[in-house]
Amino acid sequence: MKSKLNAVLKSTIDHCFECGFLNKTHIPDYVIEVPNNPDHGHFATNLPLTLASSQKRSPMEIASVMVDNLMDEENLLENAEVAAPGFINFRINPDKWYGILSDIVRLKGDYGQNRTGNNQKVLVEFVSANPTGPLHLGHGRGAALGDTLCRILSFCGYDVAREFYINDAGQQTKMLGESIFSRFMQMNNPDFPFPENGYHGDYILDLAKTISGKVNLNEMSEQEAIDSCTREGKEIMLEETKQDLAQFRVPFDFWYSESDLFSSGLLEDTLEKLKRKKQLYENEGALWIKTSDFGDDKDRVIRKKDGEFTYFASDISYHLEKQKRGFARAINIWGADHHGYIPRVKAALSAHGFSENWLSVLLVQLVKLWRDGQEIKMSKRAGDFVTLRELVDEVGVDAVRFIFLTKNHDSPLDFDIDLVKKQDSDNPVYYVQYAHARICSIFRKANSEGISLPEKPDGLLKRLALDEEMALIRIIAGFPSLLEDISGALEPHRLTYYLTDLAASFHRYFNLGTKVPDYRIVTNDRTMSQARLFLAQAIRIVIANGLELLGISAPERM
RNA sequence: GCGCCUGUAGCUCAGCUGGAUAGAGCAGCGGACUUCUAAUCCGCAGGUCGGGUGUUCGAAUCACCCCAGGCGCGCCA
Missing domain, CATH: 1.10.730.10 (Isoleucyl-tRNA Synthetase; Domain 1)
Structure with missing residues (x-):
């Protein structure tokens, strides 16, 4: 209905321009809104107010001219009134409202679909949890947000792909392997040391049992055993992540693995490109990228003194790869604790000539869980947390998804288990x-x-x-x-x-x-x-x- | 110290990118089931939109400065 009214407004303006009732000027941004006060009609526009300065006439005058020359060929409007200080209030013809009802019943599940996305290819990357532990509530919130966003974007005519980026190449998965191995050794030798920053959750012991039942860790060297724990542990955790997300009704089109970036040679290509653009330099044995030229606070290391690439290095090539795959736009959903990371990624992309709005990052704030009037403090490292699966099992997918979407992703969310568990x-x-x-x-x-x-x-x-x-x-x-x-x-x-x-x-x-x-x-x-x-x-x-x-x-x- | 986010009713939050008289849920008080489902509805009460200055026809919304809280500022991921 709003778009129909907008069409009337546009042809009215054109008509006024052609007939010289108004000077032909640029049309500024204006709004059509549903007024709070029913006396102001079904819709109101501020167009005359926005037009006043370029027309050099009073808004009231412009509004009258428009109302007197309305181009309403389909008889959409019952009436249009000028209101101070320069609004136009519209009442829609009742027949037109009834027509909408017929449209809805005819279109059924398609009602609401539109073509605003114009088939633009968009990649939405979300959840992207490390395969080092079960999904927690923050991941769940990101999953609900990302999934619903994808559904809506598709409905609005965007060509949407959903992607989960698997951070499986860094220190964290190694730590997973060491934690599992240590728990395995502790089964026979309780004094076996546990890695300092290891993962403490009970699931690590479960993994140790499962993996040792599958492969014979005792017959391997320690390094082989740890590698095996890393490989197997990663695979099992990823499989569980997939199951959790499926249960949460969140499908993905692509599972993109970070380690593939290394093996495919993409990282080298990226470095080569940056070198040609003279964006790289060496300092104190490390390789730096000049992100400060593009709005970042300072330059960043992409290859460490020890020869290892940083996480940032793979992230740059990952985003370049997204564009290479034909996406006109990328949307990332990240935990709010990563917000400091945005400027450097955007800077790196700017260095490659990406436009500022190619990448949108949505930050998801924390979920705080309450039970019996008390906040449940959570820490992944300490293994003390409620998993997404546990919450979903307790209160149901519908309720969890709905509550996760009752607040702007920017504000922290209190999730009261007792309240949501009540089926009332x-x-x-x-x-x-x-x-x-x-x-x-x-x-x-x-x-x-x-x-x-x-x-x-x-x-x-x-x-x-x-x-x-x-x-x-x-x-x-x-x-x-x-x-x-x-x-x-x-x-x-x-x-x-x-x-x-x-x-x-x-x-x-x-x-x-x-x-x-x-x-x-x-x-x-x-x-x-x-x-x-x-x-x-x-x-x-x-x-x-x-x-x-x-x-x-x-x-x-x- | 620098950067990002948040601050709206007792509590938790919306507020349609600057519009006309700031909204909802919960909590509180008072009402409505011989009924198309009471998992519902109606009414009452509740506000210096953190504070200040500015921008303009008009500010919860934009800019700047304070105040308070959260998070981030590694050759970690």
């Missing part, structure tokens, strides 16, 4: 799901009374005239532009708010019928019932589509 009204995910189940229940009731959805509702829908009904229509009509906004701002959490708001409006509407039987959806008036069922069906579709984008089930009964 305190739990926000049920509120939305219940609205869906309730509508399904109404349809069962209608069916039992022999009333069904009208095939051709055109004449009936004008009977939907209650304020609550019109408000609901306006909310669901806003679904497509909400998704466009989300895909532009990369803020999926707005969808949970939208669905909660829609569910609230529906529950309110439903409750009218508990007081006044005439306001029930299934009433004695058959055509009235059909019109309302049509509305209910449209609402159900939007809730189902929204939940689908969140990766949450839409139950028919609760």
Whole structure:
């Protein structure tokens, strides 16, 4: 609806330019919004205000000119009014609202789809946990964010690929192997030393048992045994990660391994390129890259004195590789503790001529877990943490995903296990799901009374005239532009708010019928019932589509 | 010390990239089930948008300066 109105505005402006009612000037950024105050109509625009300075006329004057020359050929508008200090308030023709209902019911699962992405190839990289331990809640939050973002971007016409980057080449996996080996040795010799920065979780002992049952560590040299523990441990952890994510309904298109970067020679290519661009220099035996030329605080080492490459080195080639694979844009979802890393990656990419907005990094803040009114402190190294799997097993995928998306990724999240475990009204995910189940229940009731959805509702829908009904229509009509906004701002959490708001409006509407039987959806008036069922069906579709984008089930009964 | 993030109702947070009278959930108080599902709804109460200065028709939103909290500043990953 908003885009239709925008089309009217654009042709109005063009018309005013052509006829000389307004001077032909550049059109600045303006907004069309749904006003808080219903007296201000269904939509309002600030276009005259933004146009004032370039036109050198008062906003009120410009607004009047536009209203007098509206190019509304499809009769979209019921009226348009000038409002101080220079807004135009619009009321949409009721027929056009009813038309949206028909669109929704016809399009079903496709309603809300749009082409704003223009098939642009986007790579979304998320989770990317080291295969050194189980996924924790921070990974889960990143997974929920990334997965929903991908679903929404695809829905908005982007060509999306999902990638998990496996950090399997560095010190951390070696530490995993040493930790496992040490636990293995401790089975017979409790005094065997444990590595200083080793992983302490119970899962390490489990790994030691599994691996020693599979290969004969006793017959190997210590180094061979550690290598074996590293290799096997990494593989098992990766497999568990894959299972956890599958259980969490998060699929990936690519599992990209860091060690492949080394073996494929990509790293050398990258160095060669940088050398040609004169971005490298040696100092004190190490190899440096001049990121400070591109906005970083200081230059960074990419090959250490001991000849080993830094993590940063592989990350540069990894990102170059992303572009080489044809992605016009990359989105990374990282833990907030990596934020200091962004300037140097962007600097390295700038050095290769990438534009500033080729890479977007979304930072996910911490998840704090509460139980019995107490915060559960977590530390991966100390092996003291609640895993994503444990949480999902305890409260369910739907609830975890929903709660993870109730807040902006930028702000820390408190997750109250007791609250979410309660399968009752305190739990926000049920509120939305219940609205869906309730509508399904109404349809069962209608069916039992022999009333069904009208095939051709055109004449009936004008009977939907209650304020609550019109408000609901306006909310669901806003679904497509909400998704466009989300895909532009990369803020999926707005969808949970939208669905909660829609569910609230529906529950309110439903409750009218508990007081006044005439306001029930299934009433004695058959055509009235059909019109309302049509509305209910449209609402159900939007809730189902929204939940689908969140990766949450839409139950028919609760 | 430098950088990033956060600061909105008692608590947890939204606030549509600068719009008109700042919203929701929870907690508190008072109401609504012989009913299409009460996993719901209605009402009441609750605010110096951390503080200040500025930008302009207009600021929770933008800029600058303070205050408070979190995180990051390795030839670690």
